[in-house]
Amino acid sequence: MGSSIESWFSQGENKLSSPSGAKSLGRSPTLPQSPPPLDAFSMYEMVHIQPGEFRVFQLDPSQDPSAPVVVHLLKASLADPPPYDALSYRWSGSSGHTINVNGAELGVTENLFSALHSLRQTAGSLPLTLWVDSICINQASTQERSQQVPYMGQIYTQAQTVRVWLGDEEPGAQAAFDLLRDCGRSQAPDVVDRVLRDEAGTRALTEILHRPYWGRMWMFQEIVLAPNALVHCGHYEVPWAYIQWLDKVTADGRLWLGLQVDKPWIVDFRESLLGIYHFSLPKKDYRNIKAVVLPTRKLACLDPRDKLYALLGVCSTLAKTIxxxxxxxxRDVYTDFAKGQIASDRELYTLLSAGLWDPANGEDLDLPSWVPDIRGTAGFDERYLGAAFREYFNAAGDGAPHFAFSENRGHSVLEVEALLFDTVGTCADFAVDDEQRRKALIDTFCLTADGADLSVTKLRSLFQAVVFVEAISEDTERVQRNVLGFFEDLRQLYGSRPSLTQFLESFEDVGLHILQHGGGNPLELFSGEELHHNRLEYLSRFIFKMLASTLLVPAFLGFVPLATAIAFPGAVGFGADATGGTGGTECVVTTLDDSGSGSFRDCVSESGRIVTFGISGYIQLESAVSLSSDLTINGSTAPDPGIGIMAGEVSASDQDNIIIVNMRFRQGTLDSDTGKSAFNMGKSSNIILDHCSFAYGQWDTIDAVGAVNFTVSNSIIAFPIGQQFGAHVETGPSTFFGNLWVSAHNRQPLAKDDNQYINNVIYNYQAAYTAANTGGNFSHDIINNYFIAGPSTSSPDDRYFQMKANQDVYATGNYGDSSLDGELNGAQENSVGDATVLDAPWASTSTGIVEWTAAEAVTNVLASAGASPRDEVDTLVVSQVESYGTEGGLYKDQDDTGLSNGGYGTL
Known part of the structure; x- marks a missing residue:
């Protein structure tokens, strides 16, 4: 990006550039002689811009806080911009400060003045080249604002660094930024531990996350479009990626189970991160107006039209309607938006975010009743829009709605065909706090069961539904704790009632003697502290199980963010539309036996199921297990240390619509059939494998020959034995995102299909990404992966193997490290042999999937890939990769690893 210095200063044009090789982003050489002084009115005309141009300025460095702030305003081309940084800040404070712009005095807000003061002190000896909206755009010109605002998305995207200015530092800022730096460099389990050990830093960070900056509309675009963002608070700074990592890790409920998370300062901290979750939406969602218009509706801006204009740079579809x-x-801007969305999407979900005018949003705009008042969140229930996005409300099925627009006496009218189906019998208000939301859920459950009374039968049924305990013989102590926790929660919500004690007594019929054979008072038998802790454990399990199954999420949480309004939150790529067993029945695995009631084999034998786990450990197979269609297998529900399948193949062959999360599949030589793999999904379709650990496959670790529309993400594919192959893929299309591939002879993967290969880390390979000598013509998007040579890597250049001219390849941002020196210090490696090179991704969704640079992928993949918590096998895998070339090898037998349990490790 950017022209040479010579071209920027050629022919007297007002251009600028940075010196070649300058280390600081957005810094430029000394300017030519400044123009004569100008008044504030004429300075914009003297740096006049045409369509396709924008202004930047150079900020003179100074270590003297009393020296005036001096900037030099210049113009640049959007098509060929110079290196520059962009400032993201909140317009606040009085305009009592002035800066010198090309010799003229320009009034700026107190907050911007502080930001410029701070940045110029860190600029060193060179000017800092910046773009700041209130300086670079003539705010007094409606015409220029209308011209420049559509460019802002491109301006932030092309900036080398977006500098996020939170304001001046306050007491505690150092502790907060120390916490961010430590967490940003730590693995997931260590992050939670670091937070829990630092109350002062966590409280200070909570205060920073509550600063007004985060509540402004324009900041959404400015952060999410930034290729590289740096967060400033006074003279403290951290990469924005550190905050994203902290948000991602602390949102993982598995890492908090069993910990003291009820402390007010922890609750406040987690709520503060939830308050900025919209800044970390998956990139694929940014371009979808449905995914961003709701979470940004709560953000504020001075001009209500900016609630939509500020999204234009993010949502490409929005530009088609306004x-x-x-x-x-x-009024007209909002009406045009609603009309355009309904007409272009052929959907009526927009109606769910509309409603009667509410004064809390501002003055009455006289909007049509079907047009959302996007100025605020008052006047509609935002959960219903999320539920509609998940198609909970979809009475028309696959049929398109019938509608038309008309005008009646100056009012826009939406005419819709509808069928009067029924009337509402009762309503329950969920729009309250968590306890009341839970009480409303219980009340509704009872109402649907012929009456509102809390009978023992209803309580037993509800307990069964929300805690998902089918067999208590496996862990009676845990079940008793959950029963007592459920009892205590009901007592807190409804007060003491005879039916609650009778509920405890009812478990006598299954051999659980909670009240000592029916004669005791629970409040005398159990201390208040014990009941309190049982209640917390129950609530943790209650929330976690509902999140895992997605059966009751809308009712309990009260709000389903559009970003997660899919069957599998965070799903990417060609498998993302899989719904698994959503809406089906739950089957709890209660035994490690290979067969029989409560076994894994039994639970996966029928379609339409959500498979959860009441036990932990390895399930040793005696023969291959075949999965059914429409299935969700959620290993996250297993108690620590998790669940694994060993000594046999798990097969999804010829099946459709399967989601598998947090599972371990390790075949190994205990399986005598060397022609099988650790996981087989041949001829399957619509599959998601996420945060799984695959190892010791004998034929291939993953066999996906004939599979279509699948995604393997955030997983570990390591230590293949036998043929020592990673994955064999044919047919496709397929997506491999964020995976860790370790110590394979070849096939990481063998991609005889149209493929997305993004943010993967490959270590100790002999041949990595392989297209194969095939007559088929396939397309490959290979983006931001890191190939790291190891002790078994004989030819580092075989990171792209058997690439022939009949393969179309888009390769960018990939790195290779062949140094074997114990440090990660690779260079870009995008040469793909004889393949036909594409200048853009073949798949339109690939760019939206990219989360990290190659180097960031190494950090994030090593921190979070694979099943959690990590066991002996995955710990060995990661430690070898972290040796960066000095440790590792190819194995012929799992026992060669030297791990316990014959090489399988212990669960």
Whole structure:
């Protein structure tokens, strides 16, 4: 990006550039002689810009806090911009400060003045090249604002660094930024531990996350479009990626189970991160207006039209329905938006976010009743929009709605065909706090069971539904704790009632003698502290199980973010539409036996199921297990240390619509059939394998010959034995994202299909990404992967193997490290042999999947890939990779690893 210095200063044009090789982002050489002083009105005209141009400025460095702030305003081309940084800040404070712009005085807010003061002190000896909206755009010109605002998305995208200014530092800022730096460099389990050990730093960070900056509309675009963002608070700074990592890790409920998370300062901290979750939406969602219009509706801006204009740079689809024009009234902008969304999507979900005018949103705009008042969240229930996105409300099935627009006496009218189906019998208000939300859920459950009373039968049924305990013989102590926790929660919600004690007594019929054979008072038998802790454990299990199964999420949480309004939150790629067993029945695995009631084999034998686990450990197979269609297998529900399948193949062959999360599949030589793999999904379709650990496959670790529309993400594929192959893929299309591939002879993967290969880390390979000598013509997007040579790597250049001219390849941002020196210090490696090189991704979704640079992928994949918690096998895998070339080898037998349990490790 950017032209040479010579071209920027050629022919007297007002251009600028940075010196070649400059280490600091957005820094530029000394300017030519400044123009004569200008008044504030004429300075913009003297640096006049045409369509396709924008202004930047150079900020003179100074270590003297009393020296005036001096900037030099210049113009640049959007098509060929110079290196520059962009500032993201909150317009706040009085305009009592002035800066010198090309010799003229320009009034700026107190917050911007502080930001410029701070940045110029860190600029060193060179000017800092910046773009700041209030300086670079003539705010007094409606015409120029209408021209420049549509460019802002591109401006932030092309900036080398977006500098996020939170304001001046306050007491505690150092502790908060120390915490961020430590967590940003730590693995997932260590992050939670670091937070729990640092109350002062966590409280200070909570205060920073509550600063007004995070509540402004324009900041959404400015952060999510930034290729590289740096967060400033006074003279403290950290990469934005550290906050994203902290948010991602602390949102994982598995890492908090069993910990003291009820402390007010922990609750406040987690709520503060939830308050900025919209800044970390998956990139694939940014371009979808449905995924961003709801979470950003709560953000504030001075001009209500900016609630939509500020999303234009993010949502490409929005530009098809509205254009930036500050001369158009807000009412018309919102109406055009609603009309365009309904017409282009052929859906009526927009109606769920509309409603009667609420004064809390501002003055009455006289909007049509079907047009959302996007100025605020008052006047509609945002959960219903999320539920609609998940198709909970979809009475028309696959049929398209019938509608038309018309005008009646100056009012826009939406005409819709509808069928009067029924009337509402009762309503329950969930729009309250968590306890009341839970009480409303219980009340509704009872109402649907012929009456509102809390009978023992209803309580037993509800307990069965929300805790998912089918067999208590496996862990009676845990079940008793959950029963007592459920009892205590009901007592807190409804007060003491005879039916609650009778509920405890009812478990006598299954041999659980909670009240000592029916004669005791629970409040005398159990201390208040014990009941309190049982309640917390129950609530943790209650929330976690519902999140895992997605059966009751909308009712309990009260709000389903659109970003997660899919069957598998965070799903990417060609398998993302899989729904698994959502809406089906739950089957709890209660035994490690290979067969029989409560076994894994039994639970996966029928379609339409959500498979959860009441036990932990290895399930040793006596023969291959075949999965059914429409299935979710959630290993996250197993108690620590988790669940694994060993000594046989698990097969999804010829099946459709399967989601598998947090499972371990390790075949090994205990399986005598050397022609099988650790996991087989041949001829399957619509599959998601996420946060799984695959090892010791004898034929291939993953066999996906003939599979279509599948995603393997955030997983470990390591230590293949026998043929020592990673994955064999044919047919496709397929997506491999964020995986760790370790110590394979070849096939990481063998991609005889149209493939997305993004943010993977490959270590100790002999041949890595392989297209194979095939007559088929396939397309490959290979983006931001890191290939790291190890002791078994004989030819580092075989990171792309058997690439022939009949393969179309888009390769960018990939790195290779062949140094074997114990450090990660690779260079870009995008040469793909004889393949036909594409200049853009073949798959339109690939760019949206990319989460990290190659180096960031190494950090994130090593921290979180594979099943959790990590066991002996995965710990060995990661430690070898972290040796960066000095440890590792190819294994012929799992026992060669030297791990316990014959090489399988112990669960």
């Amino acid at each position: 254009k930036v024009d500050y001369s158009i009234p807000t």
